[in-house]
Amino acid sequence: MSIELFTAATPNGIKAAIALEELELPYTVQAIDLGSRAQKEDWFLAINPNGRIPAIIDHDNDDFAVFESGAILIYLARKAGRLLGEGADNESLVMQWLMFQMGGLGPMMGQANVFFRYAEEKIPYAIDRYQRETRRLLEVLDRRLGEVEYLAGDYSIADIANWSWARSHEWSGVSIYGLGHLDRWLQAIAARPAVQRGQAVPDSSATPEEKSKRAEQVIAGARNMLV
Ligand SMILES: N[C@@H](CCC(=O)N[C@@H](CS)C(=O)NCC(=O)O)C(=O)O
Numbered sequence: 385m386s387i388e389l390f391t392a393a394t395p396n397g398i399k400a401a402i403a404l405e406e407l408e409l410p411y412t413v414q415a416i417d418l419g420s421r422a423q424k425e426d427w428f429l430a431i432n433p434n435g436r437i438p439a440i441i442d443h444d445n446d447d448f449a450v451f452e453s454g455a456i457l458i459y460l461a462r463k464a465g466r467l468l469g470e471g472a473d474n475e476s477l478v479m480q481w482l483m484f485q486m487g488g489l490g491p492m493m494g495q496a497n498v499f500f501r502y503a504e505e506k507i508p509y510a511i512d513r514y515q516r517e518t519r520r521l522l523e524v525l526d527r528r529l530g531e532v533e534y535l536a537g538d539y540s541i542a543d544i545a546n547w548s549w550a551r552s553h554e555w556s557g558v559s560i561y562g563l564g565h566l567d568r569w570l571q572a573i574a575a576r577p578a579v580q581r582g583q584a585v586p587d588s589s590a591t592p593e594e595k596s597k598r599a600e601q602v603i604a605g606a607r608n609m610l611v
Pocket residue numbers: 394395396397418423435436437438451452453454609
């Protein structure tokens with residue numbers, strides 16, 4: 385018995401795998417082919433009514449299903465009793481920076497990817513809007529990381545969530561030039577063995593560099609997904 389993870393090689397997808405690796409929770413993986421719209425099939429909608437990855441089923445907890453990557457990270461951290469911040473104030477800091485990613489960095493970078501990478505019609509206003517907002521949010525992270533080593537003080541699920549998006553800033557066409565604190569943090573987290581294992585789930589082609597090499601394939605899959 386273990387946790388079953390439904391995922392794909394995307395920023396939201398790798399978040400859950402990295403958390404499982406960091407928390408040393410046993411899990412199995414079901415790779416979801418987003419390009420062929422497996423996430424919209426009835427069997428998957430019964431697990432996640434929103435038809436998106438990631439999702440988990442905890443077979444140790446009466447097959448309890450969790451969707452939304454932020455909720456998954458909180459569920460897993462509670463289960464393992466780690467990476468959630470010690471005490472009410474520290475837990476609040478973890479939640480603040482986790483929500484910053486869920487409500488800000490992820491959606492803005494996601495839209496930057498859509499308009500800059502995937503859309504056939506290039507709309508300068510939309511590209512500029514989402515890239516500038518992404519850069520602004522990365523600057524917020526940089527300022528915070530000039531004050532603390534990790535976003536909530538100690539390493540936590542807030543770092544996992546934000547790192548999983550921020551690392552792919554080049555795919556969104558956004559430079560981190562001048563953001564030295566962010567760069568330091570990106571590299572420190574990238575060096576963690578659990579993060580390296582998690583970001584290779586469900587396949588090892590998850591790095592932005594590798595994605596760039598097979599960019600046409602990724603873009604075609606994304607266009608099919610966005611129909
Ligand atoms: N807020 C959701 C977003 C999930 C999401 O957008 N997942 C993307 C991959 S990163 C997806 O499944 N896209 C497929 C689709 O939109 O059909 C979460 O954080 O879990």
